[in-house]
Amino acid sequence: MSLRHGLLGLLAEGPASGYDLAGRFTELLSSVWPAQHPKIYAELNKLAAEGLVEVESEGPRRRKAYRITDAGIAEVKRWLTDVEVDHTMRLQPLLRSLFFWLMDTDELQRHLEAEARYYRELEQNYRDYAARKDRGEFGYSEQTQSMRVTIEAGIRLYSALADWAEWAQTVPPAKPAKPS
Template identity: 65%
Template sequence: MSLRHGLLGLLAEGPASGYDLTRRFEEGLNTVWPAQHPQIYSELSKLAKAGLIEVDSHGPRRRIAYRITDEGLAEVRRWLAEVEVDHSFRMDTLLRSYFFWLMEPEDLKRRLGEELAYFERFAGALREHAGSKDRGEWGTSARTRAQRVGIEAAIRVNEALAGWARWALEADLMSDENFGNAADRDASAVGTQGEAPAGQ
């Protein structure tokens, strides 16, 4: 995804100003594609020059609302249907995990506990939001249905990350003196199971 296609997708819903679009990013898209106010205004200018959006109206305090053009709608549809998906993934939490060996044990446990609480809390909030859509509180339009699909993905990702943080806390691999000997332990367990109990 690129910021320009995210903006085109939002403008396909109807005219909006830079402020409106910034708010929509903060409320819905910021978890998957963060965008700051200056970035959005800069991209809107580029989209207008490219003929993908145009001015819809002028409001107080130099507020400008934009609407998508036919060319812009064709472009966002082309991106959705034809452009190969970029599966690159950046996440601060997982980057840090590669360097857990540099942390003190108590600091690591605290950090993992914080991550677990965050992902559980966020997944819960998303689940509540999904429930309101399932009850029809947001209508039944195609846009609402697509948003419900996206929310479910976010729920499952955050639940999976909560499960990862819980596993990391419970496994405590950084303090496990037997780490790396799983094969030996498994072989020992198999051998023990195959032995007849004493006295037989």
């Protein structure tokens, strides 16, 4: 049930349409909280039915911009402070790593190189984002300050994974039986 609160949180920054929200999700949340547009539109309708958001304006091309209501604001805040954090992590790459012993050495090496490249690139994306933020491109609102904190997590997370994938390449593939 986090998409719901993700939408409310984004709307707390100001009115937006489902299309806008889908854009923001792919732009800055795609790697930590992916969301497809069908889910977003559906959830917005539910939120509207429950009075947590309301249609602010109808624009061209059937565009509907939503504004968060007071009840909506209250609900995000309740979520942020009263609802326990869900720490579930579901990282396929780590699941795979348990089975590296089933791969042959050079296959594994190529795999780890690709992983390292992938993570390093994402790390760089987040670093660029952070640099733009620190240059003031997004202003200095409290919202962008929080965004900066999220970006920092992205940097550190992907940096750690890239380091890990590089480190793993140096681990000897297997060891002989214990020398007793």
